[in-house]
Amino acid sequence: MTARPEPAPPHPGPYPPGERVTGLVRALRAHGLGIGTGETVDAGLALAAVGFDDRERMRAALAATLLHGEGQRQVFDRVFDLYFPLVEGREEEPGPGSDDEPADPAAEPARLRDRLAAALAAGDGTALNVLAGEAVGTLGGYGASPGSDGWSSYRTLSRLRPETLLARIRATLREGGGGEPEFADRLTDDEIRRRIEDFRERVRTEARRRVAQRQGRDQVARRAVATTPDRVDFLLAGRAQLDELRRTVRPLARRLATRLAARRRRAARGEIDLRRTLRRSLSTGGVPVRPVLRRRRPGRPELVLLCDVSGSVAGFAHFTMLLVQALHDQFSRVRVFAFVNRVDEVTDLVARGRADPAGLGERILAEATLTGWHGQSDYGTALGEFTERYLDALGPRSVAFVLGDARTNNSDPNLAALRLIADRARRVYWLNPEQPALWSTGDSVAHAYAELVEMRPCRNARQLGELIARLLPV
Numbered sequence: 001m002t003a004r005p006e007p008a009p010p011h012p013g014p015y016p017p018g019e020r021v022t023g024l025v026r027a028l029r030a031h032g033l034g035i036g037t038g039e040t041v042d043a044g045l046a047l048a049a050v051g052f053d054d055r056e057r058m059r060a061a062l063a064a065t066l067l068h069g070e071g072q073r074q075v076f077d078r079v080f081d082l083y084f085p086l087v088e089g090r091e092e093e094p095g096p097g098s099d100d101e102p103a104d105p106a107a108e109p110a111r112l113r114d115r116l117a118a119a120l121a122a123g124d125g126t127a128l129n130v131l132a133g134e135a136v137g138t139l140g141g142y143g144a145s146p147g148s149d150g151w152s153s154y155r156t157l158s159r160l161r162p163e164t165l166l167a168r169i170r171a172t173l174r175e176g177g178g179g180e181p182e183f184a185d186r187l188t189d190d191e192i193r194r195r196i197e198d199f200r201e202r203v204r205t206e207a208r209r210r211v212a213q214r215q216g217r218d219q220v221a222r223r224a225v226a227t228t229p230d231r232v233d234f235l236l237a238g239r240a241q242l243d244e245l246r247r248t249v250r251p252l253a254r255r256l257a258t259r260l261a262a263r264r265r266r267a268a269r270g271e272i273d274l275r276r277t278l279r280r281s282l283s284t285g286g287v288p289v290r291p292v293l294r295r296r297r298p299g300r301p302e303l304v305l306l307c308d309v310s311g312s313v314a315g316f317a318h319f320t321m322l323l324v325q326a327l328h329d330q331f332s333r334v335r336v337f338a339f340v341n342r343v344d345e346v347t348d349l350v351a352r353g354r355a356d357p358a359g360l361g362e363r364i365l366a367e368a369t370l371t372g373w374h375g376q377s378d379y380g381t382a383l384g385e386f387t388e389r390y391l392d393a394l395g396p397r398s399v400a401f402v403l404g405d406a407r408t409n410n411s412d413p414n415l416a417a418l419r420l421i422a423d424r425a426r427r428v429y430w431l432n433p434e435q436p437a438l439w440s441t442g443d444s445v446a447h448a449y450a451e452l453v454e455m456r457p458c459r460n461a462r463q464l465g466e467l468i469a470r471l472l473p474v
Contacts, residue, residue: 017047021062024083028066031075032231032462035066058084071248075228081205086129108138109159117165120195121172132202135160140207153200153207160203162196169195230461234316234433242315245461246322246357252465253326259469260330300332301399301472304425306386308404309364310340310377316433317403318361320464321350327468335393341378343386344368379406379445380414387417394424399472402430402453406439406446413445418452429471431458 025040046061059080067076112135119127140156169192229244230252237245276292305324307317321336328334338346346368350360364370394400400421422428430453432439432446439446449455458464
């Protein structure tokens with residue numbers, strides 16, 4: 001069932017290769033990929049070396065010179081398809097009365113499905129590319145202007161429904177081959193599903209290409225290409241994106257641990273002891289040849305997390321809990337508390353959550369006492385209960401992070417309780433997943449809390465890692 005290879009793509013066309021490479025780099029940088037000038041030059045040299053006869057070789061050369069990890073590959077591939085598309089030139093839409101216009105538009109999806117089933121069964125990449133273009137052009141256009149105002153892969157796929165072709169393709173593959181064992185049938189079905197998903201991605205790529213020709217590659221590359229998981233907004237992330245985020249916890253924790261260890265090594269050297277330095281300089285005629293440093297033993301801080309696990313902010317809180325648990329060796333002690341309108345310690349639950357990070361939220365809600373007579377978040381009541389039951393968790397070496405959007409559902413914010421927490425701990429930081437423009441709108445009291453503790457916006461995993469590395473004392 002080996003798929004037929006695709007033919008070599010045409011030369012990149014009227015757009016100079018240099019402009020394509022720099023546009024590709026700009027788009028990747030906009031998605032948070034760190035690409036320097038030297039890497040951009042290397043990419044241009046690599047492209048000149050491999051030439052333009054083999055598109056996949058071009059893709060591999062650019063990926064090898066520009067990317068720093070496999071996690072960046074999905075974003076790269078989608079941006080690459082915009083700047084180095086398989087099909088060049090502006091698509092021509094059949095106008096009314098054109099000879100190319102199908103005689104019966106209502107029957108066109110059925111004809112496309114018949115051809116698609118044959119191409120999928122044969123594994124014909126060239127035919128699948130042609131069909132992706134025809135499907136988007138025929139079924140995916142929307143708008144009232146001549147041709148179309150835009151192109152939608154969702155509209156195309158919902159009308160074509162390639163996922164329903166599995167049985168037909170299986171029957172085609174069985175023709176002339178006799179009966180096959182059940183195990184072989186399962187392998188065949190898995191391969192068919194892979195080919196169908198590959199075709200769906202070709203349709204998405206074609207739709208983005210057509211939109212890019214009208215709106216500009218740079219704009220579409222910034223807005224229509226999904227970003228890397230560490231830049232996904234916590235409040236907008238779906239289940240699949242949160243699952244992907246959880247897989248980044250360990251790599252992110254390793255990077256943060258390295259940065260924190262480097263900060264501690266620098267801090268361990270200490271500052272110059274002026275008096276002892278001047279005393280030692282007497283032996284060299286008053287010239288401080290050998291400065292004397294104040295040696296100090298850096299103490300690892302105690303970390304306390306107080307997390308709102310209600311509603312849309314729950315994903316943010318759960319990810320932070322898992323990250324801190326992965327970093328537990330960097331702290332002398334870690335204690336984690338969760339709340340909705342009541343607060344409970346969940347340190348042990350988070351420690352056990354390493355084996356099943358996806359189920360951490362369900363375990364916390366099931367095993368901890370977080371709600372009273374209603375299920376809405378109540379910061380004032382939760383902060384008050386924390387000061388009554390768990391104030392001994394804070395001390396002169398404690399750094400506390402409060403995680404939440406500061407939306408109190410119009411209840412009393414209990415500023416006195418937060419003030420007591422701030423007085424007790426060494427440092428208190430509030431990480432808010434909402435953008436600052438929304439603070440103190442509606443039922444938010446963010447600015448009132450920000451007058452008592454330092455409040456920082458923290459909207460994605462990249463920001464969270466930077467804040468933890470920068471704010472934690474050494």
